[in-house]
Amino acid sequence: MAKLTFTGGIHPYDGKDLSKDKPIKDIYPSDELVYPLSQHIGAPANPIVAKGDTVLRGQRIAEAGGFVSAHIYSTVSGTVKTIEPRRTVTGDMVNSIVITNDYQYTEVEYDVYDEIDVDNLTPEQIIERIRDAGIVGMGGAGFPTHVKLSPKEPDKIEYCIANCAECEPYLTSDYRRMIEHPEMLIEGLKCVLRIFPNAKGILAIEDNKPDCIEIFKRMTKDEPRILVKALKTKYPQGSERQLIFATTKRAINSSMLPADAGCVVNNVDTLCAIYNAVWNGKPLMERIVTVTGDAIANPQNYRVYIGMSYKELIDEAGGFATEPAKVISGGPMMGFALFDLNVPTTKTASALLALTSDEVSKYEPTACINCGMCLEVCPGRVMPKRLAELADHGNLERFEALGGMECCECGCCSYICPAKRHLTQSIKSARKIVLANRKKAGK
């Protein structure tokens, strides 16, 4: 049987060997933790604490600012130092709650459920618990999970897909989760399946992780509602639309939701957070972050208190072995390059990558030779070369007509381009302008 996959995509050097055999290590924060009020898609959260307030670990410090938004919780006990704009990974200044750690880690009491309680939960109650925990898509997009789990017609959802692809090079945080806590992931998936009575669960995983596939197959052999599907190892296999296509052969465009194809997709860490929320009543306070790259002394996977600084992660990993040319939050394909290491980890921070050579500035962009490799690798099946030209010329009308908004910004075109043109960058900029114009027109 042909391997499950999509058309297009690339095979970059995956760098996962640096950290894949390093067990998840706990890391404790230092004095100051920063919680940006906007670390998800949607309205920013509204702070419900004030300067000088004492907070406990697990206490809600900001309320969701609307339906598409998420609560934020303190991950340590201490006092609110201030609420002020702080720099985040994207370089933007975002209003943030700053908390001084008292190192006591005094926790609030959680509403822990046993098996009978969980079995008796209605779908609405499960979604409520997930919403209360402030869970968002932890793969990078940060879309509030309770919104994702509330489609118009829950009965029509046929597949709940666990996105275990982890196709970004260097990242091993999901892999370690799967190796060390497969039961959390599977229980998390089962919680989602309780919401959708007609759905089957799919653990979709790239075939470069045979050990995880093996574990999942063993653990789900008595679970008639859960299937394990091995996917071809290829970037961007874990992109939501590509993943849905690979597992179900259903293609959705950028203006459709996975629910339109009868699917709900959640990433590994998100499902673990769902498990914690539904069973233990615990809000989202930690995540796994891979600290890696050839400039890092001791690459490692950490269980991180959300809100601690990237700088502390690097120090914990032994600092820089060599001078890094580039430090990236996230993977090399879709991550953000940092110019300041003193930015907080957020719900969507999957990795910190420090590279000794910057391949982007190494090459000067040259003339496009029309080779067509960008069309070949584009999972959105658009014409990156043409779109980038139109974007550079500011011809947004034609840009949209040629499917510019179908681009998922995965970066394959820029990666493959022999002329080293910054295709993704041009297309991304044009997309931003189009979206901003649409918003303006809508108002």
Next chain:
Amino acid sequence: MSDMMRVSSNPHIRSKVTTDKIMLCVVLALLPAAGFGVWNFGLHALWQILLTMASCVLSEAVYELIMKKKVTVLDFSAAVTGLLLALNMPPAAPLWVGPLGGVFAIIVVKMLFGGLGQNFMNPALAARCFLLISFPSIMTNFQCDAYSGATPLASLKAGETVNVFNMIIGRTSGTIGETSMIAIVAGACFLLLLGIIDLKVPASYIITFVIFYGLFGGHGFDGYYISAQLAGGGLMLGAFFMATDYVTRPVTKLGQIVFGIILGLLTGIFRVFGASSEGVSYAIIIGNLLTPMITRFTVPKAFGEGGERI
């Protein structure tokens, strides 16, 4: 660590494939055909190749220096143009003809339209057609020390018999690089294996030509005539090395197949009904002119476009 850190938009990694590596591979892939040409026709052919290449590279460098642009000759694209043009020269042509064509190819066809990536026709073929029109007696004289008489295709058209085996090996008269089907296909296989070219254009081109020739060539699908037509003239060199030129073929997958079919039809028309026995060069440059239109009408459908909501 320094305070200055590099920031750029994603992605932060790049593949190792670059334009100059691709062009260098094309030069390497043409070496079997060039080497065979030199062995077949003698040292004069070697001088023609070297001087034509030098003329192309120098024209580009001088133009860029005069226009105060970045000198880009190290991307090997001018070398590819020069080599392709030289392989399209008759073996006995005087040594000034190739370099003159090289200047025309680079200055008129390539640089005046904006340099690499902007030319609307394959520069080597446009230059060849320029030379054919300007110096017809030189460009159609295939007599040389090694061979006297017409090219196999011309003989075939005149109703004489040809030795197909020699044509496949390349022991015939013709232009410097077009005679040996084996050497050309060997080079093409190298590019196919590296993924630098693919079969969409060459296959649709050759298959269309064979069907056209079988229907209208007057000999039906006769193996002798068809293999002679395939091995003779510039078809192989054109299909694998010039029709596949990135810049002047459509960039879309469907467009490439349409392009190949158009080339096959044009080549068939020129070879069957034309005054000359050849037609590949004209077919390809006419196809090049249609490329922007073909691309425009074959824009691929985006992933999930028109996807059904269930």
